[in-house]
Amino acid sequence: MLLGLALVDRDALLRRFGVDALRELLWTVGDKVKENTSSMLQDVRAGKPTEIRDFNGWIVDMARFLDREELDVTAHADLIALVEGGRALSQGELAQALLK
16 A cells, blocks of 8 residues: 555655644634535444545554654544444544543
């Protein structure tokens, strides 16, 4: 799956997908779609498989490639488990589960 990534500039990936860049992107996109019901939530409610492993699984895989100790993606791995386990949590319960 990560075949060919050895040819990618590690520093460029760290800048593009670093905490500051991803946080800014998250807040920008989140503000634009805050009134929407995400397709993933629609899938969960319908009992269908979701794209959680495609999205967050990629982040977990990329962190392993770059250096897992430097990039802690524990919350992403936990989120995958929660979604795939069909867990329904309040906002507070979700924060507690992911920010332990």
